[in-house]
Amino acid sequence: MIRDQYDVIVVGGGPAGTTAARSAALVGASVLLLEKDRDLGLPVRCAEAVGRKSLDRFMEPQGQWIAHQLNDVRLVAPDGTVVEVDTDEVGYVLNRRLFDQELGRRAVQAGAQILTRAYVFGLSMENGRVTGVRVKFPDRAITVGAKVVVGADGVESRVGRWAGMRTNFALKDLESCYQVMLGGISVHPDFVECHFGEEVAPGGYAWIFPKGNDVANVGVGIAANRTDGASARVFLERFIERHFPKGSILACVAGGVPAARPFRQIHGPGVLLAGDAAAHSNPLTGGGIISAMAAGELAGQVAAECVRAGDWSEAALARYTARWEDRWGSEQRSYYRLKEAVHRLTDKTLNQAARILSRLPPDKRTMQNVFRVTLAHHPKLLLDIARSFL
């Protein structure tokens, strides 16, 4: 069933990996995707929210993998002041288990082969260039050859490191997260809520993403360099005790979300990195499903095109970094600058800004104004933001 050699091997079966596998197969490459866990889509290490417009580019929003639709965002300041933000963007909360399986199905439909319980524990290299992966199945370990390896192996990625790239995250650029799916609660089904403050989530935020009237993903992400007081799990316990003391935990999960500046290079000698492995999640919001799919799609295309052209040298693969940089580089950098700016704001500043914003008429409460008013209290930040757009 498994061959000795493939054009492209994808490590990791999340949205980046399955999308890369599909796009490489569509260009005509032979593709093998290896997932270390038993199932695609499990465990769900994700808050599961995506914007509708962005998702529409990839698939029709129909099917059981859409759990719920959301219309607005509520930002909650440390003192409890609520700002309802007009985003004119509808969002979805997904059922990631079903969503990921659907992406897997599409990859296979395009011609890719997928195996689960296939743990990649190293690369085979020749003359400093990757020639395949070393993979462990429950009963044996083998080496499988590949011209290009796509590392879509998540926040804990090691594919790049094995190929000599430095892809580990600085503590301040990793959000340490804990989330539960809470049942038996009462939430407004239309609103995403994000709570800020030193007591709630230092260097991050707490979220409530409804999946209906009485179920929601509730989680906390804190910057990994600011966990001295307590872990993400403890912060979440406090948050739930305060807001949903009667809630029941239907599922719980820990996770890390990259909130980093873009890597200078997301290609190596025979290697392309996509998704969390390449810090493609939005550093400000932590959202990473769509950006992972977009990067995966591009990685798969570039890998397959290089194979077809007969040149998959590091220099040829460099067009992946170039094309990614061209399309998303400056956007990611400006989100990173915003994140740094927002995390420097004191609780007092956040409270003041929230009070001013909540008095604006609803149609003036746009994300843009949120930043404008917040930053007006902190003129130095305006410079930072301005620079991020240059």
Place this chain on the structure above:
Amino acid sequence: MRDKEAPKHNKISQLRFLPERCDFCGCCVAVCPVDCIELEEAKLSIDLQTCILCGFCLKACPVNALIGEAA
């Protein structure tokens, strides 16, 4: 460039892993500057020969599954 905050001196005197607390999320692997942590489906192993006791993994862990004494 990304590991410039890697410490030159030990920050903790020993590293202990409590598997019963672990959720196998990979935060520790993500911040390890010397790549000494291996994560399989539901199995975490630490190569203590390579570990430099920097303590980053303790800080990143969302569930306190890694603990250590300050050096």
